[in-house]
Amino acid sequence: MVKVILVLITAVFTLSCKNSSQPNYIVIATEKLNSKAINCHESDTFSKRSGFEILCSEFYRFTQTYTPSVQSLPAFTSLLTGLYPYSHNVRFNSHNSLTPEFKTFPEMAMNLGYRTVFVSSSPPFFRKAGISQGFEIFDDNINPEVGSRNFQDSLRLIMEYIKEADSKPFVAIVQLGDLKFPFKETQTDLGEIRNLSYESQLESFDEKLFNFFQELKKSEIWDNTKIILVGLNGHIANDDEYDPAVINLNSANSQIAMFFKDSKKNQINTKPNSISIVLSLKDIGQMLFNTFKGPEGHETNFSNFSEAEMEEEKKLNPELIVIESGWPKWQQVGSIRSAVLDNSYLFINDKTPRLYNKLTDNLEKSPQPINGATRTQVDLYLQVLASKNFSPFVATSELHKLINDNEALFTKQAMTEKTSEFFDYHYILNKNLELSTNETKLLISKYNLQENPCFAYFSKPFKNDFLKKCKSKKAQFLFNQYILKQPSDKDLRLYFQKNLAIYSVLRKAHLENAKLGLDFIPTQNLKISSIQNYLYQSLKSIIAIQNGDSGSN
Structure with missing residues (x-):
């Protein structure tokens, strides 16, 4: 009898915990998820195990939400604080951090008794980025050999922490980065291997999101939990048509996915509305901040969510949305690039300014002429940006060179193939040399020094070993040209070794970070310029020999 009573008491206690009067909150912050990635107008194409289908049928869909920064860490910090990057001072993906003077909404939630x-x-x-403020548990314990957690592991881990919350309401945030890893292998739940692409990662996200939602429902957490799924930045399918992603402020890269599920159970045959109010991710952060202000908070929030109140507040307090990229400044090749979104108008604050009307130019391909009425409009935008210390952006030659170097590293070939250091070395350098298309193809296809002995014995004292063990004609040419025929053999070899060593170490570090979609070390630290002159002559000489002009140097 006692056991039966204890079981009943436990069941009642568990039920009361799962149906606490205070709702729980889950925020899923996803990199590289723009507003078009999840197309609810084609929901009939979703699979039977689709997390996206649940988003489209049970969540409010915000169709006009924009990131305040195309760099993911500044954007996430805006979500935590409800402030723009120019206010919270986190402008880059590294080498800056949020300081304690800025409050985050998890801090507010923890003060109200939530487990965060x-x-x-x-x-x-x-x-170290300062974003741990207000979290009871902050799990950034990522295996350095792997470099990241995938969708499945991240969602499983946040689920484990959620189940440990016991009787306390919780605020749980998970950051997902798989969409920036198009060269990482994914598998279906049945173990089938997908091809390497952004679309494959999106399929994996859809599948793993469904499993996560089902686990929330099975654990009776779903009904009493408000869920926000939001992108931190967008995704550009073809960089050739747009500015590079690191500085791109157009809608493809700045208009983000945003979904919200209220804790109230939806009625049968009803579906939440699509919300077309123009918002910044900063506004979503401010609403979360207001949610945990306590009894004195009356501003728009997610605690008592009302689309009508949100729309009314926007009408009473209209605000231009500011978008930025701090990447050029962090890389020391330019200033912070900025843009303003004014309902259907997007203004990009370059030295040669661009103004797009998104209603008539959805793809933002044809800038509007700036004269007359639009001149007055642009003057207002410039005044607003100047008040926040933004200046017109100038794309310097250093910036273009740096972006070209970056793009050379972030290619499927460089990411997936095990090529020699010499091949990678010249593959990057030929981007900066004035070579014809045929010459470039020649270098990529034939100048691939993979034989390790060619490196091990690249010195006059090892001449016999080199000639015996190094079978590469091109390596032999370099050896004859720059070792045997040079009086300063020792100095040249030391120069060669030093610069190759610098490059090899930094290239490996940068390549690993590129795989993670990071700007972890400045690309300029690859010292490309310091070795370019040396290699230029060797490359041109090889081309001359391949073309039959043995007399060229």
């Missing part, structure tokens, strides 16, 4: 949890899936979402 954060799970990071990839850099740069680490404690």
